[in-house]
Amino acid sequence: MNIAALIPLFPLIGFAIIGLFGKKLKNEKLIGIIGSGAILASFAVAGTLFVQMLGMPAEDRLSIVKVYTWIATGSFTVDIAYQIDQLSLLFTLIITGIGFLIHVYSIGYMHGDKSFPRFFAYLNLFVFMMLNLVLASNFLLTFLGWEGVGLASYLLIGFWYDKKFDGSHITWTGDAAKKAFIVNRIGDFGVLIAMFMLFNLFGTLDYTTINDSATVVLSPNGTAVILITLALFLGCTGKSAQIPLSVWLPDAMAGPTPVSALIHAATMVTSGIFLVSRTNVLFALAPTTMAIVAGIGISTALIAGTIGIVQNDIKKVLAYSTVSQLGFMFAALGVGAFTAAVFHVMTHAFFKALLFLGSGSVIHGMHHEQDIQKMGGLKKHMPITYRTFFIGTLAISGIPFFSGFFSKDEILWYSFLNGGMLIWGIGALAAFCTAFYMWRVTSLTFHGEERFDVAHVHPHESPKTMTVPLIILAVLSVVGGLVGIPHVLGHYLHIPNLLESWLEPVFAGGSALIRQHTGDHTSTELTLMTVSTVIAIAGIMLARSIYSGGPEKSDALKQKFSTLHKILWNKYYIDEIYHMAFVGPILAASRDFLWKIVDVVVIDGIVNGSATVVGATASVLRKAQSGVAQNYALVMLIGIMALLSLVLYSTH
Amino acid sequence: MNIDFFGSLPLVAIWLALGAIGIVIQAFVRNNTKLVFGYYVGTLALTAFLAILSSGAKGSSFGGMIVLGGYAAYFDVLFCGAGILAMLAARPYLDRLNAELDEFYTLMVSAVAGMMLMAHASNLVVLFVGVELMSISFYVMAGFLRTDIKSVESALKYFLLGAFATGFLVYGMAMLYGGTGSLDYVEIGKAVSNGTATYPMFLAIGTVLMAAGLSFKVAAFPFHQWAPDVYDGAPTVVTAFMSTAGKAAAFSAFNPVFAAIMPDGVGGITDTMRLALAVMAAVTMLVGNITAIAQTSVKRMLAFSSVAHAGYLMMGIVAGTAYGHSAIVFYLTAYMFMQMGSFVIVGYLEREQGDGSDIENYSGLSKQHPMLAAMMAMFMFSLAGIPPFAGFFGKYMLFYAAIQSGYTWLTIVAVASSVISVYFYLGLIVKMYFTDAPGKKTTFATGTAGFTIAICSVAILLLGIFPWLLTNIISTW
C-alpha cells in the first residue's frame, strides 16, 4: 500500500510547479490542467486503494505507511506516516473527488483573473494540507495539516484583497482573512494543549496507540480525559465554526466562491468532525464532553439556521447554512452517532458544494451581484444552474430519497434515541429553518419576475467547465445517500447500510463505550422519519407561500389584510396567521435577537473585545519604554531587589 | 595543565586569525575592505570547519577552564555561520551608507570569538572574558554609524546599561566564588548539589545576580528595556547579528551555568529561582508580544518580538531538563535564521526606500519583489510558530519541556502570547500581500545580502520539514 504516500504528493507537486512557474506559463488552460490533474491523480490513487481495500477482510484494512521519521529526540518520536483506513480513505475520496470538480469549475470561474496561477497554487496547497490532516497517523502531522489548511484558507479568503467586503466589524477582505486566521488560532491553542497532555499521558502521539490504550490509561469521565477532549473540541469549534468561534465563517465568504465551496463548506470546516471521529475513543470516555458537544452542536444548528432566514446575500445564507449543518454533525457526534456524522459530512459535501458552486454560477452570470433581492426569474436565463441548485435545495431540505434526507434523518433519529426529546426537538426546528431559508433563496433567486435592471444586466448561463461539475454534484446529491440507507428502510428493500458496515471498525472502540439502546424501535423510527419529512415539506410550503411572488408579497398581503377581500383570499389568510404567529416572531427574533445581539454583539463582541483589550494594553505598556536609559536601569534595579528579597526570604 | 590541542583548534584558529594575522593585515593594507571582508569570511569558514572536525573530541582543555566538542562545537558552528551570514548582508548595506570600514569585520569576528568563549566556558573567568569581548564589540558596532544620532544613541544606551549589568554579573560571580571557594562550574555545581557551600547566603545572592546579569544579555523582563531601543537604533545588519547570535551566545552560557547552580532536585532556592525565572519568562513574552502590537516600525516590532522570543527560550531554562536544553538549542538555531533573515530584509528595504522601516513601506511588496515578500512571509509564519516552518518545532519542544517539568501554566501563557503575536506578524503579511503599493516601482540588486536571505529561508524550511537533521546532532551530546 505504499502508493498511499502519493496521494498528498501530487497536490504538492502541483503547488510547486504552479507556484514557481505559474507566472511564466501564461496559459490558463495549462495551469488549470496541471492544477486539476494533480488532484485527479490523487483521486485515482485513493480510488485504487479503495478498490484494494474492498477486497480485504475488515480487520486488515488498517495500514500505516511510514514515509520518514520526522523528529526523534529521546522519548519523543514522530513519524511522517499516513494512516490508511476506512475513515481517512473516505475523507480522502471526498476531498480529492469534490476538490477535482471544484478545480475544474474554477478554470471557468476564475477565467481572466489577473492572479489565475496564484489561485491554483493556493488551491493545490490547500488540498495537500487537507490530505495531510486526514491521512496523518499521529496528532502532530494532523496539526501540521490543521495549521496548513488555515494558512491556505487565509490566503484564499484574502485573495481579492482590494475588494470591499461588508462583514460584521469588517469592511475589507484582508481583514476578513485575518479574522479567520486569528479566530482559528484560538482554537488551535486547544489542540496544542490537548496534544501536550496526551503525550504526557501516553508517551506517543500515534492515533492507533492512543486509541488502543485509552481505556487503560484514562479513567472514564475522569478529569484528564474531560480536559483533553474539551481542549480538542475547542480546536474543533474554531475550525468547524461552532459557537463560540463561529464568527469567522460568514466573513470568510469574502473569498472567491469556489473557495467557499471547497474550503468553507465541503472540506476544511469538516476537519473538526474528522478529529472527533478519529479520537472517538477519547470522546466516548468523556460523557461530560459528549454532552457539551451535543449541546453546542444543536444550539449552533438552530441559531445559525434562524439567522440564515434573514440574510439577503446569497453566499451569507449558504454560510450560515453551513454553520448550521456542521452543528448537526456535532450533535450527532455528541450523541455517539459517529457514523451518522461522517455520513452527513459526505452528503453535505455533495449538496453544499453544489449549492455554493450554483451560487457562484449565479454571481458569475449576474456580474458579481450577490443580493437575492435584486435577482429573481433567473430560471429561464440559467436553466442548468437552476435545475442543479433546485436539486441541491431538495437535498439539503431533507426531501425523502435525496441524500440529505438519509443523513439528516439518521442524525435526528440518534438524537432522539440517545439524546432525548429536547435535542431532537431543537434539531427538528433547525431542520425546518433549513428547508425554509433554502426555499426562500431558490425562490427569490430563480422564480418570479426579474428584479434587476433587465436593460443593462444580461444574465447568462455559465460555461461548460462550470456546469459539468454542477451536474455531477447534482447527481451525487441525489444518489449519494444510498450508501447509508437506514436499517429500518433497508430492511424492507434488502439493502444493507453500506456506510455503517464500512466505518464499523473505525468506531468500534468508541461505540463499545457508549450505552447502546437495544430493542425494536422500528415504529418509532418510522414515525420520526415521517415527522421530519413533514417538517421539511412544511418549511418549503411556508416559504413558497410567502416568497413565490418575490419579497414584496408579504407586504402586499398586508395591504389587502384590511379589505373585505381577505376572506375570499382564505388561503392567504392562513398564511398571514402563520406569518403573525410563527414566521413573524422567528424573523424578528432571529433578526433582532439572534443575529444582532447574540452573533454581532455577544459572540463578535467577545472576539473583538479581547482584541481591543490587548490593543489598549499595548498602548499603555509601550509608555513604559520611556527612552531614558536611567529609567531602564532603575527598572533593572527594582527587578534585582525583588529577586533578591524573594530568594533571601525563601531561604529563611 | 592539560591542553587538548585538537579539540581547541577552532578557538586557536579564530584567535590566531584575529589577533596575530588580522591586525597585521589591517596595519599594512589600509582601506582594502574587499580583502579584509574576504579574509574574515574565510576565517569564520575555517573556524566552523575545524569546529565540525573537532566536534567528536569531547573533553576539557586549558586546565579544565574550557569544555570541548559536542555542545560547544555546535555553537561554534552556529556563531561562525551567523557571522558569515551577517557579513554577507553587511557589505551591501554599509556600502550604500558609505560606511564600510574594514574595522567592522574585525569587530564582528571578535564578537564571534567572544561568543565562542561563552559557549566553551567551564569557568567564570572565561565566561566573563567571553561576555565582555562580545559586549564591547557590540557597543562599538551599535554606534558604527557615528554621524547618525540614532546609532550613537543606541550605542550609548547599550553601553551604559550593559556595563551596569556587567557590574551585577561580576558581583554575582564574586559571590559565587566567595560562597563555594571556586570559579569552576563543576566545583560550584558539586558544592550546590552536595550542600557543601561555605557561605550558602553568598551562594544565593550570587545565583540571583548571575541570573539578573545573564537575563540582561538575553533581554528578559525586567532587564529587557534596552533591547528595543538598541535594536531599533543600531544599523540594521548589526541588529540582525546581535539580536540573534548575541542571544544565542547568552543562552549557550545560561544553560551550563544554570545546570551547575540550579541543578534538579536540590530544592530550596533552586525551586524559588525556577519559579522566579518562570514568572520572568511569562512576563517577558507577554510584554514583548503585546508591545509589539502597538509598533508602526517593522524594525521596532521585530525588536520587541525578539524580546518575546527570549521569554519562550527561557522556558527551556525553567524546565531545567536535558530535553529543555536541547529544545533551547533547536529553537536558537531556528530563531537565528528566521530573525536574521527578517532583519536583513528590513535593512535591505530600508536602504532601498531611504525612509525608514515604517510598515506602510511594505504595502504591495508582493507585487514589487515577490520573492522577497514570500521569504519575509515565511519568516513571519515561522516566528509566529506555524508549521511546517522551523519555528513551530522549536516552540513545540520548548512548550513540551515546560509541561514535562510541571509548568503547565507557563505553557498556557506561552501559547496564549503566541496567539497574540500572530496578530502583528500577520499584519505585516496582510500589508505585503493584501494591499497595493502607492505606485512605486523600483528595481535594485540585493548583492551578497541575497545569499543571507536565501540561506535563512532554506534553513527554516529544512529544519521544519526535517527537524531530525538537527535533533540527531543534539542527541549525540
Added chain:
Amino acid sequence: MPTSIPLDYYLILSAVLFVTGVVGVITRRNAIVIFMSIELMLNAVNLSMVAFSAYSGDIAGQMFVFFIMAVAAAEAAVGLAIVLSLFRNKQTVYVDEVNLMKW
C-alpha cells in the same frame, strides 16, 4: 594580616562601594559621571574578589581581578569614545536628553 580584620569588614565596605556606584548610575545625569559610577561598582567587586581570595587561600580570585581591571580599561576606551561621538552629534552629555527612541 588578613586574620586580624574579619572578612565581613571587607565585604561590607565592598557592598557599600557597590551601592554607592549603583546610586550614582541611577541618579546622575552626566554620562561621564554615570560611567565613573560603573567603574566604582567594578572596583567594589574587585575588593570582594580579593578578600575572598585572600581568606580562602585560593589564587584564582586575584587572577580574576586582573581580568576585571583589563575589561574595565577596555570599557573605558569604548565608553569615552561613545560619549564623545554623542557630544559631537548632539552637543550634550546628559543621558536624559538622549531619548529619541522610545515607546
